Amino acid sequence: MNRIEEGKKVERQLWGEEKVDTLKATDPEFYEIMERFIYGEVWQHGKLDEKLREIVAIAVNLTNQTIDQLGEHVEAALNIGVTPVEVKETLYQCTPYVGFSKVQKAIKVTNEVFLKKGVELPLKGQSTTTEDNRIHKGIEVQKAIFGGEHIDVMRANAPDNLKHIQDYLSGYCFGDICGRNGLDAKKREIITFSVISALGGCENQLRAHIAGNAAVGNTKEILLDVITQCMPYIGFPRTLNAIACINEVLA
Numbered sequence: 745m746n747r748i749e750e751g752k753k754v755e756r757q758l759w760g761e762e763k764v765d766t767l768k769a770t771d772p773e774f775y776e777i778m779e780r781f782i783y784g785e786v787w788q789h790g791k792l793d794e795k796l797r798e799i800v801a802i803a804v805n806l807t808n809q810t811i812d813q814l815g816e817h818v819e820a821a822l823n824i825g826v827t828p829v830e831v832k833e834t835l836y837q838c839t840p841y842v843g844f845s846k847v848q849k850a851i852k853v854t855n856e857v858f859l860k861k862g863v864e865l866p867l868k869g870q871s872t873t874t875e876d877n878r879i880h881k882g883i884e885v886q887k888a889i890f891g892g893e894h895i896d897v898m899r900a901n902a903p904d905n906l907k908h909i910q911d912y913l914s915g916y917c918f919g920d921i922c923g924r925n926g927l928d929a930k931k932r933e934i935i936t937f938s939v940i941s942a943l944g945g946c947e948n949q950l951r952a953h954i955a956g957n958a959a960v961g962n963t964k965e966i967l968l969d970v971i972t973q974c975m976p977y978i979g980f981p982r983t984l985n986a987i988a989c990i991n992e993v994l995a
């Protein structure tokens with residue numbers, strides 16, 4: 745495999761031409777290392793389709809708050825057929841794990857790209873809940889991913905001064921966000937796995953969502969491909985920690 749040619753080929757696929765970057769002039773050696781590794785090697789590994797690779801890149805760059813790169817990957821995603829709804833739902837899916845403020849910044853940059861590409865805003869709503877049923881619907885989503893008995897025990901055993909956290913988890917994380925239309929459960933769990941891996945220091949939650957990925961049909965091989973795609977953006981330590989968790993949960 746000629747990773748130089750493969751890398752340039754991927755860039756043309758994503759942006760219609762070789763990627764424009766000032767680093768080519770100021771730091772050509774760094775840029776060559778980056779370009780050839782990300783697009784000439786990592787993009788050639790595994791069986792993830794191109795759209796899912798870009799969804800993962802969007803989620804991880806949002807988590808890292810590398811906003812310029814986020815905008816580039818939003819544009820690339822649209823160029824290869826990721827829908828505007830899928831892009832926005834990727835951003836929304838990150839919210840319970842990174843917080844509203846970081847996602848607001850990402851939404852502003854994404855909206856600029858959308859306007860540049862002629863995408864009319866606002867997009868069609870994807871909510872599936874009401875004020876009356878959001879907690880109930882959220883519990884249904886939790887149970888579909890993590891198992892009914894486990895969720896019932898977790899909610900029942902919560903001390904009185906933490907029961908509100910369980911309601912927030914069910915109503916907000918899984919009712920308001922994870923239960924939305926626009927992305928299926930498999931993609932949402934891959935996004936969540938990518939975000940938590942990128943955050944680092946959240947191995948307990950990472951293990952839970954590795955099991956959740958398996959429950960919705962994402963195999964160990966898929967998760968290894970996903971963490972490989974994340975690695976150029978999150979570095980080796982967090983990648984190796986995530987791999988250790990994958991091997992622990994999915995021995």
